[in-house]
Amino acid sequence: MIPSVLPTYSRAPLHFVKGEGSWLIEEDGRRFLDLGSGIAVNALGHAHPDLVKALTDQAQMLWHVSNLYEIPQQQALADKLVAATFADTVFFTNSGTESCELAVKMARKYWYDKGHPEKTEIITFSGSFHGRSSAGIAAAGSEKMTKGFAPLLPGFKHLAWGDHEALYAAFDETTAAVLVEPVQGEGGIRPMPDQCLKGLRALCDEKGVLLILDEVQCGMGRTGRLFAHEWAGIAPDIMMVAKGIGGGFPLGAVLATEEAASGMTPGTHGSTYGGNPLACAVGCAVMDHVADPDFLAGVNRRAGHLRQKLEGLVADHPDIFESVRGSGMMLGLKCKVAPADFVKAGYAAQVITVPAADNVVRLLPPLTLSEDEIAEALVRLDKAATALEAHPA
């Protein structure tokens, strides 16, 4: 008999009932160190007092009104995002997938309104992940995500990650945009080198094509800058955001320049919930922390220590790990064992990690992970690796 919850997930038998900072508490009382943050969502950890206050204060006042009316919290969050980034304008969604939908629509509408309806194609890369909607899976293009879901949304050209020659050859008169994650998350924590991101921006400028960055996973302070593309000193035309921006409350956004957004006039897009008062009140509280340069300096300092210690862990367990990669608090342990086996060993050691493609285990801790918690993380990760050495899965 089919379970009452549609069985699309392979869930671990863990029942968390409470979160405190970097810790998750299981029904049975065990405390797990959370190095996953619900896949890069709880940027400020669990139950951060400022987020709890923002949410509960707003909950006492007003939950929802619809985008038929002005929403002051939405305006405030848009102003903060515009002030802190390349963007001139913001549309709020509830998820990364919805941000992908709008990014694709925005790019195509831009060219349509410019008198180029033939420019509809979007270049994407192998290993990418942009969500599970029809546009999201068509954008990623992998068999794993698209099999059985044909006909797929047309208009995506998939290139191999890192194949520069294919990229130069891929542009033609139908190209509307390039869509890329500055650091691939689901694909196995694969950062695009700064030089490549710079080169890609220059190529898009040369060809007159829009650059869309998917910073759903790598944005909002995750790499130690507010957005990952800042490391390369470039800016996109359109950017997808979600996950960390709500700190655990469902919220996403599409940020864009005035030019790139010029096709999105009244009636061309909408959302019942997107940018509702609860989500935006929380988003404002998240931004007040994450956009603060002192906060980001702390993230970089502690991320550096975490990485250093992970290098030691890899050296201590050469049969389990191959290398560490990533940026800031978005780190990957390239494994010699199946990532799922290490993640499972982590559960026994009461530390949460997340598997990814390319044989990688992801560490996406709260950006607030303390020095003491970094030390504790290493104890637990070492325990998991040692157990896996003693009893290979």
Ligand SMILES: Cc1ncc(COP(=O)(O)O)c(C=O)c1O
């Ligand atoms: C880079 C990237 N884009 C898009 C998405 C889709 O976001 P959501 O699951 O919020 O719809 C994800 C989710 O993991 C992601 O990592």
